[in-house]
Amino acid sequence: MYGAGSVRIENRPDPRIQQPTDAVVRTVLSCVCGSDLWPYKSMPATDTGRPMGHEFLGVVEEVGSDLSGINAGDLVVAPFTYCDNTCDYCARGLHISCRQGGRYGIDGVDGGQGEAVRVPHADGTLVKLPVGADSSLLTLSDVMGTGHHGAVTAGVDHGDSVLVIGDGAVGLCAVLAARRLGAQQIILMGRHTDRTDLGRDFGATDVVAERGEEGVARVRDLTGGRGVEKVIEAVGTRQTLETALASVIDGGIISRLGVPQYEEGPLGPSTIMRNITLTGSRRPARAYIEELMPDVLDGTIAPGRVFDRSFSLDETPDAYQTMTDRHVLKALITF
Amino acid sequence: MYGAGSVRIENRPDPRIQQPTDAVVRTVLSCVCGSDLWPYKSMPATDTGRPMGHEFLGVVEEVGSDLSGINAGDLVVAPFTYCDNTCDYCARGLHISCRQGGRYGIDGVDGGQGEAVRVPHADGTLVKLPVGADSSLLTLSDVMGTGHHGAVTAGVDHGDSVLVIGDGAVGLCAVLAARRLGAQQIILMGRHTDRTDLGRDFGATDVVAERGEEGVARVRDLTGGRGVEKVIEAVGTRQTLETALASVIDGGIISRLGVPQYEEGPLGPSTIMRNITLTGSRRPARAYIEELMPDVLDGTIAPGRVFDRSFSLDETPDAYQTMTDRHVLKALITF
Structure with a gap:
């Protein structure tokens, strides 16, 4: 890669052993x-x-x-x-x-x-x-290890309601991982029907196409007003982080997989009063x-x-x- | 309390049962x-x-x-x-x-x-x-339940190195709780020697009076350069949060007990690359x-x-x- 938008195929020297551990x-x-x-x-x-x-x-x-x-x-x-x-x-x-x-x-x-x-x-x-x-x-x-890492760090367990934000490959693998770990309800938030259809195949029980406040309202509807126990956030914008915070129950866990496109995030008194755990990471x-x-x-x-x-x-x-x-x-x- | 600095002792009506569950x-x-x-x-x-x-x-x-x-x-x-x-x-x-x-x-x-x-x-x-x-x-x-909650949510376990930031009553109870849960090294960060002396009685193995970058350097020294596995942050300022982030090892856990005196905190790409978990809360x-x-x-x-x-x-x-x-x-x- 030579810069934004510029990927070239070139000949490079053949790799060879340099260290005895290579x-x-x-x-x-x-x-x-x-x-x-x-x-x-x-x-x-x-x-x-x-x-x-x-x-x-x-x-x-x-x-x-x-x-x-x-x-x-x-x-x-x-x-x-x-x-x-x-x-x-x-x-x-x-x-x-x-x-x-x-x-x-x-x-x-x-x-x-x-x-x-x-x-x-x-x-x-x-x-x-x-x-x-x-x-x-x-x-x-x-990508599968990353989705799995999100589900593991979110502490997904049998019977949980889990929200996966993002219908990219990582989000879809997170759905698969959450299902594998026994989640009962898996709500996939995404707007590309070909991707969310694959998400349903992978185990998503519900799909929410809405974003922001409307998306949160839909998640609340789908969980009897309670919110979800665990969130796997596989996008990385400030808006998706706020959606995660608004969708999770008190005491819940948010695992962040998407590389943050923000430097600062909400960590004030309200987050501490609600006992929210923020975890997850590069995988x-x-x-x-x-x-x-x-x-x-x-x-x-x-x-x-x-x-x-x-x-x-x-x-x-x-x-x-x-x-x-x-x-x-x-x-x-x-x- | 009638306002800042104004606490009065007054007669109020005697409480009486209002609900059958009172x-x-x-x-x-x-x-x-x-x-x-x-x-x-x-x-x-x-x-x-x-x-x-x-x-x-x-x-x-x-x-x-x-x-x-x-x-x-x-x-x-x-x-x-x-x-x-x-x-x-x-x-x-x-x-x-x-x-x-x-x-x-x-x-x-x-x-x-x-x-x-x-x-x-x-x-x-x-x-x-x-x-x-x-x-x-x-x-x-x-106060003891709060200190214990910090140690529990930080996942303090046998053999851990734990940093407790703050020598107030909550911080000191966190020291006691970390010791009770088997921490091997407990570094107490505080500047009031009468309090840190009680902290030593409660189980602190080391006391760091320095703050900010100097405090972090002392914690690194005391842990062979590695940093601590767990931090219990019992102050709540932006500076103490940053001290916590700089003192914890990659993959470590920071439990926040101090009511945050900030609304926004560092949640950017570097925190996610380091696999830091932020947890804790009101107790x-x-x-x-x-x-x-x-x-x-x-x-x-x-x-x-x-x-x-x-x-x-x-x-x-x-x-x-x-x-x-x-x-x-x-x-x-x-x-």
């Missing part, structure tokens, strides 16, 4: 993340460009001398940041804060939207897959891969349905634009 | 809450005045016809709001949001800083005490009375030590002023 992975499936669209809309123009992509699945081509768990030929999925999986943060499931971790596409590490990637700390980062490549397994790289996808994989493999969940169009690597610039134009929910990139 | 309690012990000092500093002058006080312990004098659990002659403690203890909010321990609940001193209900109080929903509200009146039992009305003291009482009765905890001076009812105006001047930590009112 692996080189040949990409089989990749995709475009909603968060990739932020720089696509706003990145200042540069001469050097930046490798893109942090969700990929592939075959290990070469391994560093220190690796023991990963071998050439393994099919693996990569979480959206690399990590050693041994530090104190990783030990508590917070791989995104790993003391040796980092992000793809910067600091000399390749992006996942390319033919091959050098993965640092490959033993800690990569997870072996037992079957052939599958787009549902690719979602464990980020330590690595922590959840082993937990979610069996349900993907046996078909209990099919998060790969969020991919509604495939693009070849050469078509990646189109993938960015059609997602930005909301003609595509989530773009799969095949190699 | 009880009338003759006060034995009461006290002044830190939250009473807010109107004492800022309340606009009025002609009618407002009964004050929401923490009291006393003897039941008369009961309504619907009461079954409370009898005349019982010694009881009252949590700082009344509640039915049966609605859906009470069932989840959120008595402060009780659907039939309310506050003392408004809507025709007496204040606790007086000789007698009509208590609505007395079966749900009052808890019988098995022994003679004791100032440590009085703290179950609010459903009622929920904790039965849990904490045995430890008070057997002397495991002695939260009554926060009362450092007794006043007669007639001296209550002095109690407000000396607490405001910080010459008294928490004023006990005896009858």
Whole structure:
């Protein structure tokens, strides 16, 4: 990416092992993340460009001398940041804060939207897959782990009423995760009927197309006036945060997944009187891969349905634009 | 209270049963809450005045016809709001949001800083005490329950490092509660040595007198550079919230007990990247009375030590002023 609106396909040097803990992975499936669209809309123009992509699945081509768990030929999925999986943060499931971790596409590490990637700390980062490549397994790289993280941090439990704000791929995966954790009522707030229809397939019991005060009123109607116990906020605007606060019962939990488009938010006396908990975050996808994989493999969940169009690597610039134009929910990139 | 700085002792009509669920309690012990000092500093002058006080312990004098659990002659403690203890909010321990609940001193209900109080929903509200009146039992009305709520909502667990910000009565009770729940390291941030000395008695392992960036640096030093897992913020200023955010590790929890003196707070992308949870609140003291009482009765905890001076009812105006001047930590009112 060379700046807003400018994604180019270029030849780069083949990745090779630099550290004994590296692996080189040949990409089989990749995709475009909603968060990739932020720089696509706003990145200042540069001469050097930046490798893109942090969700990929592939075959290990070469391994560093220190690796023991990963071998050439393994099919693996990569979480959206690399990590050693041994530090104190990783030990508590917070791989995104790993003391040796980092992000793809910067600091000399390749992006996942390319033919091959050098993965640092490959033993800690990569997870072996037992079957052939599958787009549902690719979602464990980020989007399904993120939706699941929202449901986990919101404390979704059997019998809960849950509001999911946002019908993007993360919101839809949050619906799937809330259903998987036993939520009784799942209200999906979104206005794109093709997306909310998929949300119903994923387990949404109700869809609210209204926003703001009207949306809150609808949520109240649907919960007998009470409001919901848990909210998963997968948009990130100030308005959606306020919708979350107005829709949740006293003592409820709001998990924020959408990257905030605000710096300040309501934290005054009224929030404290109501015992609201604000949690959630960027998603330590690595922590959840082993937990979610069996349900993907046996078909209990099919998060790969969020991919509604495939693009070849050469078509990646189109993938960015059609997602930005909301003609595509989530773009799969095949190699 | 007739306005900022104006507390008067007056004769009011004797409370009497109005609803069959009422009880009338003759006060034995009461006290002044830190939250009473807010109107004492800022309340606009009025002609009618407002009964004050929401923490009291006393003897039941008369009961309504619907009461079954409370009898005349019982010694009881009252949590700082009344509640039915049966609605859906009470069932989840959120008595402060009780659907039939309310506050003392408004809507025709007496204040606790007086000789007698009509208590609505007395079966749900009052808890019988098995022994003679004791100032440590009085703290179950609010301040000890509040400190405990901070430790519970922060998820304090065995081995944790906990930062308690504020050496007022709530902060000190939070230290006691964090210790009781097994925290290994408890850093108390406060500048009044008589208070922080009591904090050490209550279980603080370290005291930090510095504030702001210097305070954060000291906390980092005391935790090997890592920061603390949990913060209990018992002041409520924007600065103390920022100190909490800068002192907690990624993935940590901040429980806010101090009534916020701000409407907006930092909720931008950096907080979400760090997986910080903001929780805590006004304190459903009622929920904790039965849990904490045995430890008070057997002397495991002695939260009554926060009362450092007794006043007669007639001296209550002095109690407000000396607490405001910080010459008294928490004023006990005896009858």
